[in-house]
Amino acid sequence: MSNPILKCKSCGNEYGSDRIIYTCPECGSLLEVAFEIPDVTLKAMANRPFGVWRYREFLPIEKETEIITLDEGGTPLYRCDKLAKWAGIKRLYIKFEGANPTGSFKDRGMTLGVTKAKSLKSKAVACASTGNTSASLSAYAARAGLTCYVILPSGKVAMGKLAQALMHGAKVISVKGNFDEALKLVMELSTKMGIYLLNSVNPWRLEGQKTLAFEVIDQLDHVPEFVAVPMGNCGNISAIWKGFKEFKSAGITDCCPRMYGVQAAGAAPVINMLKENLAKLEPVKAPETVATAIRIGNPINWPKAVDAIRSSNGIYDSVSDTEIIEAQRLIACLEGIGVEPASAASVAGVKRAANEGLVEADSEIVCVCTGHLLKDPEEVISVCGRPIEIPPDLKAVSGLISPSATT
Ligand code: F0G
Numbered sequence: 001m002s003n004p005i006l007k008c009k010s011c012g013n014e015y016g017s018d019r020i021i022y023t024c025p026e027c028g029s030l031l032e033v034a035f036e037i038p039d040v041t042l043k044a045m046a047n048r049p050f051g052v053w054r055y056r057e058f059l060p061i062e063k064e065t066e067i068i069t070l071d072e073g074g075t076p077l078y079r080c081d082k083l084a085k086w087a088g089i090k091r092l093y094i095k096f097e098g099a100n101p102t103g104s105f106k107d108r109g110m111t112l113g114v115t116k117a118k119s120l121k122s123k124a125v126a127c128a129s130t131g132n133t134s135a136s137l138s139a140y141a142a143r144a145g146l147t148c149y150v151i152l153p154s155g156k157v158a159m160g161k162l163a164q165a166l167m168h169g170a171k172v173i174s175v176k177g178n179f180d181e182a183l184k185l186v187m188e189l190s191t192k193m194g195i196y197l198l199n200s201v202n203p204w205r206l207e208g209q210k211t212l213a214f215e216v217i218d219q220l221d222h223v224p225e226f227v228a229v230p231m232g233n234c235g236n237i238s239a240i241w242k243g244f245k246e247f248k249s250a251g252i253t254d255c256c257p258r259m260y261g262v263q264a265a266g267a268a269p270v271i272n273m274l275k276e277n278l279a280k281l282e283p284v285k286a287p288e289t290v291a292t293a294i295r296i297g298n299p300i301n302w303p304k305a306v307d308a309i310r311s312s313n314g315i316y317d318s319v320s321d322t323e324i325i326e327a328q329r330l331i332a333c334l335e336g337i338g339v340e341p342a343s344a345a346s347v348a349g350v351k352r353a354a355n356e357g358l359v360e361a362d363s364e365i366v367c368v369c370t371g372h373l374l375k376d377p378e379e380v381i382s383v384c385g386r387p388i389e390i391p392p393d394l395k396a397v398s399g400l401i402s403p404s405a406t407t
Helices: 052-058 081-087 106-119 132-144 159-167 179-193 203-209 211-220 235-249 269-275 302-311 321-335 341-355 377-384 394-398
Strands: 005-008 014-016 031-034 077-079 091-096 124-128 147-153 171-175 226-230 258-264 315-319 364-369
Touching: 031 203, 052 106, 052 211, 077 211, 081 091, 081 321, 081 341, 091 211, 091 341, 106 124, 106 132, 106 203, 124 132, 124 179, 132 147, 132 159, 147 159, 147 179, 159 171, 159 377, 171 179, 203 211, 203 235, 211 235, 211 364, 226 235, 226 341, 235 258, 235 302, 258 269, 258 302, 258 341, 269 302, 269 315, 315 321, 315 341, 321 341, 321 377, 341 364
Parallel strands: 091 364, 124 147, 147 171, 226 258, 226 364, 258 315
Antiparallel strands: 005 014, 005 031, 077 091
16 A cells, blocks of 8 residues: 545645544545555455455555454345335345444444554544444444543434443443534544544545445445445445445446435435535534434535535435335345344335336345444334233233244
8 A cells, every 4th residue: 555645625635644634724624535546456355354354455554553353344235135126126235234343334434443543642532423433433442442432412322322332431421412513522622632533524434434335346246236325424425435436446347336325304414405406515403313323414524425426426315214114124024134224214215216216127226224223222112112911821822823824
């Protein structure tokens, strides 16, 4: 890997990779990691374990650096014919990110981000989070021996995620505000106190998340037509798009997929912006959705997400909570894959796109399902109800068994 640099997406200014900055000191815009695209084939990397670090040549971390890893990535890509039929398209795949060590795609980014924090000699790391980022950062910080601070919107973080942050030993701080307010706070705090920030505004973290694109190409052996991604703070869709572009630049593939950005209807500032053709994002002041992971009204990475959708000739839409819950249940009941509500937004989005004629009936779409069902048990109980309770006797239990379903 030739020396990676940080490059401003807007003014083009360049900064050394040892600078601890999250936005351009010159103009305040987002930064991106830039490096010379390696000359390497998929075959040359194929005998390494399947996961984030298989694609070492594309990861901008110096050779001698100690890697902080929990063997993340290498997640399954499931072909889902029953869901495809329901959605009204030919082929639907789920890239199941719930299979990562802490149960979400964040681990791909944290292996890079925490490795970088350690190499920069940071002693403490921090994030604001709707839940998964904090769960993941807490685990990787524990593994690296770093102090971890997480700032959460009070009362809006799913129980499984909170449990992870607490058990991994993070200092968990609840703020009486939403995610957008928590993020603003932690960005100021990290600059003031010299704590390394690991929200998706950190471009090194996104370098890990781009490996999802590499894995999809590895697994499918071709580039899919569409990749549907639920959007919250908009880091993931930007990272995945960067991954596809890099494999094309390296000559590993000869095309890129069309990106499909999906938001929850109550937290859809990017979709509103694109639909109304605005020049700039108008934040949603009081975002609300059952998909608490993407309950974000002012996503920091919106310029990168808009770029991913526009330059891939992509599509975009929002889905209601009812559509999200229906998709979550069908993913679980028809295909046996347990995902949290935000993840189901990508699948709900595919049905909507097929209905609206945004995608053809013979399309092939990969849906990124970002987090595990167990992350949010309270939502499950609220939509499925509690189990029936009976006394411990055979008559009572027999009465509940449907004769046609027995042998
Ligand atoms: N899906 C899940 C399960 C998430 O946890 C998130 C983001 C997203 C989708 C959206 O990804 O922000 O890159 O557009 N969760 C963050 C968090 C915000 O704090 O855990 P994005």
